[in-house]
Amino acid sequence: MKFSRFAVVGLLLVLLMAISVAPVVAQETLPRNETLYFNGQQWGPVTGWNPYSNSNNNAMAIAQQDNARVIMFETPYLYNMLDGQVYPLLADGPYSWNEDRTELTFKLKPAARWSDDTPLTAHDVAYTWATHVKYNTPTGAGNIDYIADVVAVDDYTVTVKAKLNDEGAAVNPLIVQAYVSTNYVIQKAWTETLEARANGDAVALLADTAEDVVYSGPYHGYFWDDSKVIYIRDDNYWGQDASMWGKLPVPKYLAHNIFTDNAAGTLALQSGEVDVSQQFNSNVQDLWLVEGLPISTYLPDAPYGIGASLPTAFFNLNAHGLDNVAVRKAIAIAVDYPTIIANAMTNQSATFDQVPRSLMNPTPGEQAMYDRAAVADLQWAGNDIEGAKALLDEAGIVDTDGDGWRELDGQPLRYVATCPNGWSDWQAAIEVVAAAGAQIGIDITTNYPEWSVYQTVVTKSDEPLPEGYEIFMMWSDGAGPTQPWSRVRKLLSSEFNGMASNWNGNWGGYANPEADALIQAIPTITDEAQLKEMYTELVRIYLTDVPSFTLMYRPQSFHTVNESVWTNFPYDGDGTNPPVPPLDMTDGWAIAGLYNLELVNP
Amino acid sequence: MRYMLGQIFGSGRFRIGFSIFTFILLTVLIYPLFVTDPPLKTVSRGTFLSPGIYVNVYDSMGFSPLYTLLLDGDVERRIASKLSEDDRTAMQEWLVKAGLSEDAIDTQDTAALLDLWNANFDPGIRLPGMTNADRNYYIRLNAGLQGLLATEGAIVALPNPETGTLDEQSVIDQTNYVNINEVPNTRLLPLGTDNFGRDVLTQLVAATGVSLTIGLVAGTVATLIGLILGLFSGFLGGMIDDVIMFITNLFTVIPSFVLLILISFSIGQESRGALTIAVVIGLTSWVWTTRAVRAQVISLRNRDHVNLSRLSGHSTVYILMADILPYIASYVVMAFILQISSGILAEAGLSILGLGPRTTEVPTLGLMMQWSMIYQAPYLGKWWAYFPVILVIALITFSMTLMNTGLDRVFNPTLRD
Numbered sequence A: 001m002k003f004s005r006f007a008v009v010g011l012l013l014v015l016l017m018a019i020s021v022a023p024v025v026a027q028e029t030l031p032r033n034e035t036l037y038f039n040g041q042q043w044g045p046v047t048g049w050n051p052y053s054n055s056n057n058n059a060m061a062i063a064q065q066d067n068a069r070v071i072m073f074e075t076p077y078l079y080n081m082l083d084g085q086v087y088p089l090l091a092d093g094p095y096s097w098n099e100d101r102t103e104l105t106f107k108l109k110p111a112a113r114w115s116d117d118t119p120l121t122a123h124d125v126a127y128t129w130a131t132h133v134k135y136n137t138p139t140g141a142g143n144i145d146y147i148a149d150v151v152a153v154d155d156y157t158v159t160v161k162a163k164l165n166d167e168g169a170a171v172n173p174l175i176v177q178a179y180v181s182t183n184y185v186i187q188k189a190w191t192e193t194l195e196a197r198a199n200g201d202a203v204a205l206l207a208d209t210a211e212d213v214v215y216s217g218p219y220h221g222y223f224w225d226d227s228k229v230i231y232i233r234d235d236n237y238w239g240q241d242a243s244m245w246g247k248l249p250v251p252k253y254l255a256h257n258i259f260t261d262n263a264a265g266t267l268a269l270q271s272g273e274v275d276v277s278q279q280f281n282s283n284v285q286d287l288w289l290v291e292g293l294p295i296s297t298y299l300p301d302a303p304y305g306i307g308a309s310l311p312t313a314f315f316n317l318n319a320h321g322l323d324n325v326a327v328r329k330a331i332a333i334a335v336d337y338p339t340i341i342a343n344a345m346t347n348q349s350a351t352f353d354q355v356p357r358s359l360m361n362p363t364p365g366e367q368a369m370y371d372r373a374a375v376a377d378l379q380w381a382g383n384d385i386e387g388a389k390a391l392l393d394e395a396g397i398v399d400t401d402g403d404g405w406r407e408l409d410g411q412p413l414r415y416v417a418t419c420p421n422g423w424s425d426w427q428a429a430i431e432v433v434a435a436a437g438a439q440i441g442i443d444i445t446t447n448y449p450e451w452s453v454y455q456t457v458v459t460k461s462d463e464p465l466p467e468g469y470e471i472f473m474m475w476s477d478g479a480g481p482t483q484p485w486s487r488v489r490k491l492l493s494s495e496f497n498g499m500a501s502n503w504n505g506n507w508g509g510y511a512n513p514e515a516d517a518l519i520q521a522i523p524t525i526t527d528e529a530q531l532k533e534m535y536t537e538l539v540r541i542y543l544t545d546v547p548s549f550t551l552m553y554r555p556q557s558f559h560t561v562n563e564s565v566w567t568n569f570p571y572d573g574d575g576t577n578p579p580v581p582p583l584d585m586t587d588g589w590a591i592a593g594l595y596n597l598e599l600v601n602p
Numbered sequence B: 001m002r003y004m005l006g007q008i009f010g011s012g013r014f015r016i017g018f019s020i021f022t023f024i025l026l027t028v029l030i031y032p033l034f035v036t037d038p039p040l041k042t043v044s045r046g047t048f049l050s051p052g053i054y055v056n057v058y059d060s061m062g063f064s065p066l067y068t069l070l071l072d073g074d075v076e077r078r079i080a081s082k083l084s085e086d087d088r089t090a091m092q093e094w095l096v097k098a099g100l101s102e103d104a105i106d107t108q109d110t111a112a113l114l115d116l117w118n119a120n121f122d123p124g125i126r127l128p129g130m131t132n133a134d135r136n137y138y139i140r141l142n143a144g145l146q147g148l149l150a151t152e153g154a155i156v157a158l159p160n161p162e163t164g165t166l167d168e169q170s171v172i173d174q175t176n177y178v179n180i181n182e183v184p185n186t187r188l189l190p191l192g193t194d195n196f197g198r199d200v201l202t203q204l205v206a207a208t209g210v211s212l213t214i215g216l217v218a219g220t221v222a223t224l225i226g227l228i229l230g231l232f233s234g235f236l237g238g239m240i241d242d243v244i245m246f247i248t249n250l251f252t253v254i255p256s257f258v259l260l261i262l263i264s265f266s267i268g269q270e271s272r273g274a275l276t277i278a279v280v281i282g283l284t285s286w287v288w289t290t291r292a293v294r295a296q297v298i299s300l301r302n303r304d305h306v307n308l309s310r311l312s313g314h315s316t317v318y319i320l321m322a323d324i325l326p327y328i329a330s331y332v333v334m335a336f337i338l339q340i341s342s343g344i345l346a347e348a349g350l351s352i353l354g355l356g357p358r359t360t361e362v363p364t365l366g367l368m369m370q371w372s373m374i375y376q377a378p379y380l381g382k383w384w385a386y387f388p389v390i391l392v393i394a395l396i397t398f399s400m401t402l403m404n405t406g407l408d409r410v411f412n413p414t415l416r417d
Helices: A004-029 A124-132 A138-145 A175-183 A189-196 A201-208 A263-272 A324-333 A337-344 A373-378 A385-392 A424-439 A452-460 A485-492 A512-526 A530-546 A588-595 B002-010 B010-033 B074-082 B085-097 B110-120 B132-145 B200-236 B238-253 B256-267 B275-282 B287-300 B304-311 B315-353 B365-374 B388-410
Strands: A035-039 A077-080 A085-088 A093-099 A102-109 A148-156 A157-161 A219-224 A229-234 A254-255 A293-299 A307-308 A310-315 A412-417 A445-447 A471-474 A549-550 A560-562 B050-055 B154-158 B166-172 B186-189
Touching: A004 A148, A035 A263, A077 A175, A077 A219, A077 B304, A093 A337, A102 A175, A102 A530, A124 A138, A124 A157, A124 A189, A138 B074, A148 A175, A157 A175, A175 A512, A189 A201, A201 A219, A263 A560, A293 B132, A310 A424, A324 A385, A324 A424, A324 A530, A373 A530, A412 A424, A424 A445, A485 A512, A485 A530, A512 A530, A530 B085, A530 B256, A530 B275, B002 B010, B002 B388, B010 B200, B010 B388, B085 B110, B085 B132, B110 B132, B200 B238, B200 B275, B200 B287, B200 B315, B200 B365, B200 B388, B238 B287, B256 B275, B256 B315, B275 B315, B287 B315, B304 B315, B315 B365
Parallel strands: A035 A254, A412 A445, A412 A471
Antiparallel strands: A077 A085, A093 A102, A102 A157, A148 A157, A219 A229, A229 A254, A293 A560, A310 A471, A310 A549, B050 B186, B154 B166
């Protein structure tokens, strides 16, 4: 008896010690003034380090996208969303096209080296592409229709060969040139090790956690578990060579605690435990105006950030009445956009007075790509209840049975507006859309299915959307080297109709041959005046047919910083040249921001 | 009956509980007669407007009658609202960092401080050791200081559509006032607005009504099921008792809230109306009523009057209604009251998890809590969006528990004073 009591007490003590000691060991107490803390990127534990795969759940290290995240793996070029230009990273100087725009050639910096101190060469670039194709990785599958081959001309010269169409021209030179700023270069030697380990099996290759991966970037994984992920600086990083940054990035550690939800992340930002916040903080201005915290955003006033994508309400064009443009337009012009922007987004979006609706995002570069005045007569400011009613009356869509709701062909117009549950700003926006319906005699209710259900329904484009998905919200592309073309394509092109799994766009099933022809022609056009004319025409089609309508503008990533420990984060007018975009200091050209940081109290 | 009521109301606890509950109920019934706005109407563009009276600026801007009041300290108050002590110190800090000597700056002499400030401050520079948050603060401060010491009035002008110029309409002096009663557009928002820009008080009153209904429906369903099963199980015994108790025990070991979550989730949001939720809550919370009723019936079923009734050939239903139910009625009423309050709590719990009734149709207390959490009201100090809701939930359950214990004292002889 006595013994067992001892045993129990002893066991409890051991357990207690284990519990209290474990986090201490894990934390290794990172020095606060050498660590930059993030939130809003990493939800859930890291599962891998494999740059060929897109299921590592390793958001801080691996995100091959328009503004690729380059703290660990690097791209030849860095895209800068603020000026729309690309700047060399691994590459040495700008790339060049051959005369027919079928081959793109660039040089690599001789200083570029891998973490195992071997030189990074053109053979690595070529082998990366070959591997993507050989194992049909997501990158390979996404580019195989546009890129024929990537070849190493010599040790430091790479040529990307475009796939050609029947006329001998590149199918899509835009996507070819985007490849060099959106895709990582991966070491050939390590890839061969990986292939040997996977025995040449594509599934095994993509499933490999790759903890031995060789990288070229300034940081690598240091510690990761269920509660956090920490990256440590590689002090031998090649980029301190004079041909690149000339120095190391300032923070020794990049750390990201895994928060349960936005609220927990906001709390950590408020208390100074997070330096860079990439999440939606409701009423962000209160953090400094009311609470007086040393927190700021890229712009000091609303919209606080640079809008880059267009969260959009799509119409299911197969639903009763929504095949009628008068109904679509009536709903779109009746919606109270200023309330969506003020309430759902708490003013963290430009208004449609500031940036009239089009297919372009609010960045100056894209706004310049269409003729605003030419489509001014098609614009709507929203909240136009009388106009919407008149439009419906004119189209003969009236309330015939006196129940307060309008009918078309004897059937009432009854719709469900929907978006995923828990996506708070979208839900609040959809509520406003539904409220507009009641005012113009169209019965719109809301519904919020779980994301797992929502995504499978919405992305299935080979059959009509089921009831309950008449008006639904989805995203559109943000800023990137193929924009605004890619966004326009995903909003309007009929090429996605009929796909069993459509993660691209045009989920409502719109089809317009005129728009398709323009979308297909644009990538091969280089004459700016002609491009502008074509984009203006597409905007005209979009605003006339209203297959979907933008509800607000949303930043590429939210960028709120707490300057308790670090300062010199990018802000509008900070004098950096080229300007550092407000993208978390890790994405595309935004990584330049990591080299500018300073301590508040050195 | 009169004697019993007298006894019930003789209990202090019951009286307090009853008054709180009646007050809430009356508010729910009377308030909509005065404020006729639909509870889910968006009234503010901008979220979490703080509680207060909102006066239309345009209407009060020299178009309604202006009065002149000569009040002491008006200028000082105006200046203090724009330029606090902290602001003065911060201005001094900036000027010192910009190279001025600290002795040359008198923070209490507003005119001199402003002169120095205007002569030196440049919004374009970011002084060494200053963060961007600091810089933004100084830019905001500087903007707020414009015209701070002006003594002349502000000019109200309207654009002339013909010439495109501004035509002066009136001058508003610093001593001008409007009488709030004469401004055509004012709105009292006693509890401000929420994340959708809805009037919190109006919504709260409507939500209280809905939540009470949910509680009532859930309570009725649960009590009815519990009562019927308990009566039959206890009175009939045997095989029927075994079967009913088997089911009851099954439900006892599954935590009812978990069951509630699972059912709500599987119903799917499209069909989750307030009433559906109420019925589901009722269907998952009858277990304890059944057990308690059964226990009481077992103790009653062999009493002499019941046996007599049986001998007289009365039907089972008659015996249950006439000879058993009256003896346990007081207990059932008390259980019913508790079921109502636990029904309201269950709805709130479900809605906070996002499994309550759908948002667009009716407000409920739980939904109000859920949305204030989603929009981070507690972290931003927007107490009016969630605290009144918590208070109402607490008051309802408190008043019901008080009524319940009051009744207990009357009906339970062992507790009687």
